Amino acid sequence: MASGKPLAAVTCTAPVNIAVIKYWGKRDEELVLPINSSLSVTLHQEQLRTTTTAAVSPDFTEDRIWLNGREEDVGQPRLQACLREIRRLARERRRTQDGDALAPSPSYKVHIASVNNFPTAAGLASSAAGYACLAYTLAQVYGVDSDLSEVARRGSGSACRSLHGGFVEWQMGVQADGTDSVARPVAPESHWPELRVLILVVSAEKKLTGSTVGMQTSVETSALLKFRAEAVVPARMREMTRCIQERDFQGFGQLTMRDSNQFHATCLDTFPPIFYLNDTSRRIIHLVHCFNAHHGQTKVAYTFDAGPNAVVFTLEDTVAEFVAAVRHSFPPESNGDKFVQGLQVAPALLPDDLKAALALEPTPGGVKYIISTQVGPGPQVLRDPQAHLLGPDGLPRPAA
């Protein structure tokens, strides 16, 4: 029973973010409220992004979603929470403000299609970009302009940090209803132009403990996690904010490494213990400390999320040498020319004294490839109608 009304469709992109003060553990599972604040760097969408199209029409009879071309169950609880929340905000806006009379009714069903421009197999947390993009795109299509932290958060906690570019904090908040558990920019994308990000994609061997289940077990069993959340993180949030504001790379890098290590320490203190770092991750950690020791200062810093891949921060002038050190320690197996993807990295010769300082038996193939990127902006609306992942019939376009 076609209404004849045209389909309203919006397509947006959203970025991946990487936490430098880690989020691990919820104080409220339902509302996705964290036990501590966290702070992240938004990565550039040129290299890593989710693209989502949302289309609403009075003709749609049910909500539907396609991820990377495959239809998925729209009934899964986190997705349902996002949809419920965005519709609540849309109805609120209609009621309390003059509102956009042209905005589609919140009761219209929605079709959603979402794709990542990076392989899921890379083990890069895609859920943050995915739910941030979902929240942002749904807000556009339903005409919602309020804070989207809660919508994104209900999908995946760290997704709220992908709603902004640059440097972003997720304030844990104190309210029971979560209204003050929101993401806020700490510094814009343009704040620290020399900062570079290298993602070292590591060969993983097996299925990992999912972060949802993992952090729940940690909250239940790790005394160290509770102590970290209450007694360590608050001061670290202040210190990290200062380092970013002052563009103090030494401080930023050291605290980033310490906080990554402490997060993984609380995983190990969980019972049964959770391991996300493997032997290659440990070799990367060792490489970074050798590299810094050789230079007598913190020139590169690693951080690891719930997987073995390293995210390395450094400054523009150090990228080439560090990549050469990675190449030396983890000789590429077959894709030598595609070893570095993303932002171009100049070839560099590794000085002999640095080579000697690395003191590592090279591990061929340990690092599969490197994604070279930088700090980037928050979600974007794509104005080009060609960008839509859904066709005029509301179904995925063959090309998508």
Add this chain to the structure above:
Amino acid sequence: MASGKPLAAVTCTAPVNIAVIKYWGKRDEELVLPINSSLSVTLHQEQLRTTTTAAVSPDFTEDRIWLNGREEDVGQPRLQACLREIRRLARERRRTQDGDALAPSPSYKVHIASVNNFPTAAGLASSAAGYACLAYTLAQVYGVDSDLSEVARRGSGSACRSLHGGFVEWQMGVQADGTDSVARPVAPESHWPELRVLILVVSAEKKLTGSTVGMQTSVETSALLKFRAEAVVPARMREMTRCIQERDFQGFGQLTMRDSNQFHATCLDTFPPIFYLNDTSRRIIHLVHCFNAHHGQTKVAYTFDAGPNAVVFTLEDTVAEFVAAVRHSFPPESNGDKFVQGLQVAPALLPDDLKAALALEPTPGGVKYIISTQVGPGPQVLRDPQAHLLGPDGLPRPAA
């Protein structure tokens, strides 16, 4: 200038101990006073022991020491601290008690020879057995019968726990001079006859951070270690003592695993981080949790010290099946018949459902071999003069 007086020689053996509540960190480097109490199980000397001969003679012109047949520098500080301390106790005994008039003068120089019956390459902490044996043997030869905790401790903190058999606690003490930082038996060797110990010797790839330097860095940099020592360990000491007294294997095993994990978590929270577990260690941990989950109870428990080797506790009736599970997960490479050393382990077939539950890709050669042992007694004096590692001339016997 021979005095003609016969050489006084004593030979003793001492055991390895493995902590189930871990010691990591000193509050006083000089006196070797720990930041928390610890608790250990003494392993049987039939499988693992240090043998030490000490000989004193007015003819000796200097203190000398031979370790595993090679003369070592007697001037190293920890050894000097032990010698100084034992002579202080010997002089004190002469002064305050009627004393053994026949005991050699504390001013006599000593020759020491010490051997382990297990390869140093196995990565089993030999310093605890070594310094306990040194303290015990020197006490015998100089006629000292007071508490030897301090003598052993000054050599290596955990050595004081090897002064007793069975289950032993090292009370951290509160005195600044360390006089109340002593090892005490919690339960004798005979207390829990069903308890078995399996040491899974793992292929290590590189030099590890030494525990002396490692724990010092941890004390300086890890907030989690400080919290653990102050807020977690005291209750765990009480709980572990209860588990041992009641022979509660479930409780003993779980707390042993949790405490091992927490110790390694504090290593990871150290900056730069310290890693002692490798991928094989992690596979063993996973195997143990799968094994227990399959049985619906804690039937085996792991603990790891400053290295990748696992020490596994279990009860007599579970040894055969667990060893079969280890064989399945880590197929022996070449020494199939020598894979299990020490106490005999009956061959066992792994039930198919357990094999399926292990859910691990087998890792050939990951575990080099297993030492099968049990709880054992404290240091022993060997009465057989043939046991002496030093000949009548005070030099190592060729056979030793």
